[in-house]
Amino acid sequence: MKTHIELKNDSQICQMRKAGLAVAAIHEAIADALRPGVTTKDMDDVAASVLEAHGARSNFLGYYGYPAHICVSVNEEIVHGIPGSRVLEPGDIVSFDCGAVIDGWHGDACFTAVLPGGDQDRHAQREELSARTREAMWRGIAALATGSRVGDVGRAIDDYVESLEEPVPGIVEEYVGHGIGTAMHMDPDVPNYRTRSRGEKLCPGMVLCVEPMLTAGNQENVTREDEWTVVTLDGSDACHWEHEVAIHEGGIWVLTARDGGMAGLAPFGITPVPLNED
Numbered sequence: 001m002k003t004h005i006e007l008k009n010d011s012q013i014c015q016m017r018k019a020g021l022a023v024a025a026i027h028e029a030i031a032d033a034l035r036p037g038v039t040t041k042d043m044d045d046v047a048a049s050v051l052e053a054h055g056a057r058s059n060f061l062g063y064y065g066y067p068a069h070i071c072v073s074v075n076e077e078i079v080h081g082i083p084g085s086r087v088l089e090p091g092d093i094v095s096f097d098c099g100a101v102i103d104g105w106h107g108d109a110c111f112t113a114v115l116p117g118g119d120q121d122r123h124a125q126r127e128e129l130s131a132r133t134r135e136a137m138w139r140g141i142a143a144l145a146t147g148s149r150v151g152d153v154g155r156a157i158d159d160y161v162e163s164l165e166e167p168v169p170g171i172v173e174e175y176v177g178h179g180i181g182t183a184m185h186m187d188p189d190v191p192n193y194r195t196r197s198r199g200e201k202l203c204p205g206m207v208l209c210v211e212p213m214l215t216a217g218n219q220e221n222v223t224r225e226d227e228w229t230v231v232t233l234d235g236s237d238a239c240h241w242e243h244e245v246a247i248h249e250g251g252i253w254v255l256t257a258r259d260g261g262m263a264g265l266a267p268f269g270i271t272p273v274p275l276n277e278d
């Protein structure tokens, strides 16, 4: 299969950083407003106002007819949950997948939060699932610096998940990371699991989204009748973390992380290399 990968020069990567920082700002504003009692639509409104303040538009709104600015997926919902009147409750595990377009350049990232309260054991299990998914994401991102092929990302994530103690989470296979740039979803695919093919060679100019989705139980999933919301078949909890990462001559740079990935990559002995933003 022939893939065409859009390579960015340093100044285009700096343009993409603007969209990345808008996404980071949406995450910060949602984390700030998030509490039991808010609706998922309230969080969509927060995202819409941050987008407006940044002179950005949502890349999700209208994407194949998608009806909101962000995706909010609660508990057994894995991905593509549509914000609405649902009230978030103590102990819910919720992912916020957010995007922004500025001057034609796309940003895309997702974080998960566990709301305070609820059953203590369940809360701890959900925090663990989120911590593990986040760790899987950073291992995948680290592989962009230490590896040589796109497939090294999925191998790093898969190796990590397999090394975990029971209950070993499931890795969702139907949804994968992707290239990003002048469109939200571009070549290449970035699977979160080990694949037979090693994938494309990693090279400067690539910007890739690394976005593992893990499940507390089996990874099998179905799409609800709204034709968007993907849920676990067994009803187990799910979690999703995502960052967007540029590879350039000097190193890697996490465009959707305010610190460029400094804290997340430190445990792997990797220092992200920002480009000059002016």
Ligand code: MF3
Pocket: 059, 060, 061, 063, 064, 066, 071, 080, 097, 098, 099, 108, 109, 211, 242
């Ligand atoms: N942001 C998602 C991703 O990580 C895609 C959202 S699709 C939409 O790839 F239709 F919901 F916008």
Ligand code: CO
Pocket: 108, 109, 177, 178, 209, 211, 242
């Ligand atoms: Co994405």
